[in-house]
Ligand SMILES: Nc1ncnc2c1ncn2[C@@H]1O[C@H](COP(=O)(O)OP(=O)(O)OP(=O)(O)O)[C@@H](O)[C@H]1O
């Protein structure tokens with residue numbers, strides 16, 4: 395496999411509704427290597443839809459179109475249901491926005507982790523259980539044996555998020571799509587979970603698509619950043635070069651955050667220019 | 681789980697007591713004197729009061745209740761005024777027949793209801809869903825005694841395929857597991873199944889539709905699971921609630937089949953009950969109502985315990 399894990403060209407996601415077609419993602423292009431790619435944008439800018447489209451997990455009436463949508467040599471766009479199932483979880487995994495609701499409420503954590511593994515591998519229940527236990531230890535969960543026997547409503551938010559990460563990494567995928575994996579957590583737990591995820595992703599040489607609306611967090615945590623606005627990419631840059639950002643929307647996002655070293659009386663209000671909406675998407679292919 | 685079971689069992693006692701009081705009183709409230717039904721019209725006042733004393737009807741109500749309960753716990757439910765036979769034997773024979781009918785209706789109704797409900801919940805808002813909804817609304821709304829009569833006209837009178845009366849050939853009420861007897865079961869069971877088909881289908885449709893929109897379903901697909909796998913998860917989530925609805929339906933089927941049993945002359949508890957009412961047969965009436973009510977209480981208990989066993993979110997202590 396080459397280092398180009400995902401290749402996305404001119405991706406569009408649209409919803410046909412009674413009142414017309416809503417375009418959630420309007421022709422974006424990017425690639426993902428063995429790197430950490432941050433996707434930032436305000437609510438409704440199409441971040442989640444981009445992540446889901448990669449796994450073709452958009453429910454009707456949503457439609458996914460693209461000139462190219464590929465995982466390595468596999469054409470996702472034209473893959474059959476069966477091929478998609480072999481891809482999902484095994485090669486490309488996704489941690490959804492809210493962990494607590496991502497687990498089946500009437501099954502134990504252990505049963506769901508074992509199941510995630512056994513969908514893709516022919517291994518015994520005992521072996522799968524052992525792997526799940528190891529994985530829980532890797533995400534720094536204490537007393538993993540006990541946690542395996544818990545039901546989702548018995549775990550805390552932070553624990554739930556780490557369980558989800560552990561579960562999704564269990565079949566050792568090459569790509570992880572993390573959709574605001576920490577937005578429901580408080581700040582200290584947030585950083586802890588991010589550190590764990592960061593370490594796992596780097597140790598395994600995976601590609602990470604990190605979706606967030608927190609530009610500063612993404613800048614700290616990722617190699618490359620894509621800024622989305624109204625379903626398009628308005629800017630893309632290396633995280634280390636964020637200060638060189640040009641687009642007024644990016645600057646607006648940066649200025650809307652307080653800076654402890656240079657306190658200001660008032661923070662800037664984000665002014666949106668209708669022209670941004672119409673401007674063509676910037677390519678984030680490398 | 682064991683403590684939960686014990687606690688639920690203990691809670692049943694006051695409920696059962698309340699049920700027995702209500703059964704006893706309800707019958708007292710009903711108009712009419714049971715003695716007029718069995719005494720000759722020209723009976724003298726002495727004869728009447730002698731008869732009254734023989735059945736213990738001359739004592740104050742609380743004493744009557746105490747005697748009734750006292751005998752009840754020893755398995756003696758008194759004697760039927762109309763036939764003179766022990767109430768216990770009459771009631772249990774009839775309840776067995778009703779149970780047979782109710783369970784047969786449930787065996788027909790529940791799988792069909794579950795299947796239709798799943799289908800509608802999965803294909804929500806397209807024609808399949810609409811068709812199932814129409815069927816279930818029709819099933820719940822059509823008066824089932826009327827449907828019973830229509831079925832009799834079609835299958836017994838016009839086609840002559842199935843018998844329309846009784847639980848066996850020649851009006852026998854002794855049930856046997858053979859085709860001659862089972863033929864008699866088909867029409868009443870099918871008629872009785874129509875309402876629970878509608879109710880179960882609607883319940884399962886709402887449950888499945890609701891569960892399918894939950895986030896964890898998307899997470900299941902993201903794990904690489906197939907549609908069949910996902911439906912298995914949905915079924916597991918819906919099981920507890922669906923089961924409780926079906927348990928209560930079974931309770932209704934047993935107690936609520938008076939009309940159907942009357943239409944088909946089915947020698948069950950409903951049939952017995954309507955006879956007891958018309959004949960002002962107090963002991964029989966009390967006994968039948970009590971057994972049916974206690975069955976309902978037991979059904980509730982089973983449903984609660986089963987639900988707690990299946991659904992981890994329910995407090996089990
Ligand atoms: N079922 C749907 N029907 C119509 N439009 C939809 C549907 N689902 C999503 N959309 C549209 O897609 C757009 C993008 O949604 P998306 O979930 O990708 O936003 P997001 O960037 O992830 O926002 P957030 O930060 O709030 O999660 C939304 O503006 C919404 O209007």
Ligand SMILES: [Mg+2]
Nearest residue numbers: 441442443491
């Ligand atoms: Mg989102």
